Amino acid sequence: MTDGILTCEQIITAAQDVLRRYGPAKATVVDVARALGVSHGSVYRHFPSKTALREAVTHRWLEEAHAGLAAVMASSAPADVRLREWLTTLSASKRAKALDDPELFATYMVLVNEASEVIQGHITGLVDQLEEIIATGAARGELATADPAASARTVFLATNAFHDPAHAASWSRPEVEEELNALCDLLLLGLKPR
Amino acid sequence: MTDGILTCEQIITAAQDVLRRYGPAKATVVDVARALGVSHGSVYRHFPSKTALREAVTHRWLEEAHAGLAAVMASSAPADVRLREWLTTLSASKRAKALDDPELFATYMVLVNEASEVIQGHITGLVDQLEEIIATGAARGELATADPAASARTVFLATNAFHDPAHAASWSRPEVEEELNALCDLLLLGLKPR
Incomplete structure (x- = not known):
């Protein structure tokens, strides 16, 4: 996946999958990036922190x-x-x-x-x-x-x-x-x- | 303390202290007996099981x-x-x-x-x-x-x-x-x- 087509929605969906797979205690932004096949910098471009990403998932x-x-x-x-x-x-x-x-x-x-x-x-x-x-x-x-x-x-x-x-x-x-x-x-x- | 004067109330009070000190996961009937200076048999004479004693404390x-x-x-x-x-x-x-x-x-x-x-x-x-x-x-x-x-x-x-x-x-x-x-x-x- 190239960064160009990476949307917030896709990241949130991947983050939900990662949270479910690893549990909230262990899931990291790197896991989310890996699941999407992008760098963790690409994820941070949309969500400035792990907290912001988790809050978006919750929201x-x-x-x-x-x-x-x-x-x-x-x-x-x-x-x-x-x-x-x-x-x-x-x-x-x-x-x-x-x-x-x-x-x-x-x-x-x-x-x-x-x-x-x-x-x-x-x-x-x-x-x-x-x-x-x-x-x-x-x-x-x-x-x-x-x-x-x-x-x-x-x-x-x-x-x-x-x-x-x-x-x-x-x-x-x-x-x-x-x-x-x-x-x-x-x-x-x-x-x-x- | 002799068994003769051991009342249910005293056991429950001791059990509450023990629960507070050791936490619910670790507290045992033996701890309660020790706190009262009696054998654990004396406690079991009043409460047939650890569960029964804990329920009495809760009640x-x-x-x-x-x-x-x-x-x-x-x-x-x-x-x-x-x-x-x-x-x-x-x-x-x-x-x-x-x-x-x-x-x-x-x-x-x-x-x-x-x-x-x-x-x-x-x-x-x-x-x-x-x-x-x-x-x-x-x-x-x-x-x-x-x-x-x-x-x-x-x-x-x-x-x-x-x-x-x-x-x-x-x-x-x-x-x-x-x-x-x-x-x-x-x-x-x-x-x-x-």
């Missing part, structure tokens, strides 16, 4: 995990429907990541714990989406809240057993979906106008 | 962590007050355990992960207390729910960021109490009669 993984939320954000359904769909979609995609490829998920748990800024930005983006759903619902009179941003933070926190990877070990239980549904019921009762 | 620690809940259970205050107090008390005592003695807390996290039956029984006991508060409130017309047991499970799950040790790393943030209060507000709005 892409998180983005993929939440790609399904875009459809919910684009929907014009009532706020209670959208809120439930958003939470169900987030939970289902996290669960799929954890259960379909547990080894890769474990690798990402290590990366995620190193990349606190990436994670913080990512969580902020998710809570912003929730806020938009709640604010739209409040403007339409479908939901009642004086502070959509605060309500969004509270809903995100209340549902963390379904999206925080710290709880991944419990996601294979058959009752997970029913539990999330019951929780959505209670939260929506609390958010609906009286 | 006592969990019981201590929740001793404060008894006062809330004995109270005849309205259900919304009791529910908030119960959640606040549970969260505060878990937080104190985690922040006041992080080393011992880390030791217990290892024990807790081995003792799934002890933990399950313990969680069931907590959810039963929540159910009693909610059922009493529903009977008095202070809360509205067709299924107090299901509501109790949902409230426990919704608040797990404040009592599940998996979240201990976030408990030193100054906004923790405010967040729990906001979550209680939302959950109580969902549980109150319309």
Whole structure:
């Protein structure tokens, strides 16, 4: 492979493979360059450090995990429907990541714990989406809240057993979906106008 | 020390010290017996296995962590007050355990992960207390729910960021109490009669 056609995407994909093969403790930028058949300088031209490369890998993984939320954000359904769909979609995609490829998920748990800024930005983006759903619902009179941003933070926190990877070990239980549904019921009762 | 006056409580206390000193991976029943100045047979007379002893240590620690809940259970205050107090008390005592003695807390996290039956029984006991508060409130017309047991499970799950040790790393943030209060507000709005 010549440097001319080396893209960030290709490097991130190679880095993911290398991380999976050698584990997050051992994987190096030289391993990534070797997998691509380029010099490590070529990799550093796109990512200034090993940390930057690992953060890019983490970022892409998180983005993929939440790609399904875009459809919910684009929907014009009532706020209670959208809120439930958003939470169900987030939970289902996290669960799929954890259960379909547990080894890769474990690798990402290590990366995620190193990349606190990436994670913080990512969580902020998710809570912003929730806020938009709640604010739209409040403007339409479908939901009642004086502070959509605060309500969004509270809903995100209340549902963390379904999206925080710290709880991944419990996601294979058959009752997970029913539990999330019951929780959505209670939260929506609390958010609906009286 | 003679065997005649050796109590389960003394053994559990010694075992906790030993676990803290040697760490959960290395601590043995022989270490506990040595610390007490008795034979390991004397320890086995009270606890049939190392596992049984470790579970007893875990059980006592969990019981201590929740001793404060008894006062809330004995109270005849309205259900919304009791529910908030119960959640606040549970969260505060878990937080104190985690922040006041992080080393011992880390030791217990290892024990807790081995003792799934002890933990399950313990969680069931907590959810039963929540159910009693909610059922009493529903009977008095202070809360509205067709299924107090299901509501109790949902409230426990919704608040797990404040009592599940998996979240201990976030408990030193100054906004923790405010967040729990906001979550209680939302959950109580969902549980109150319309």
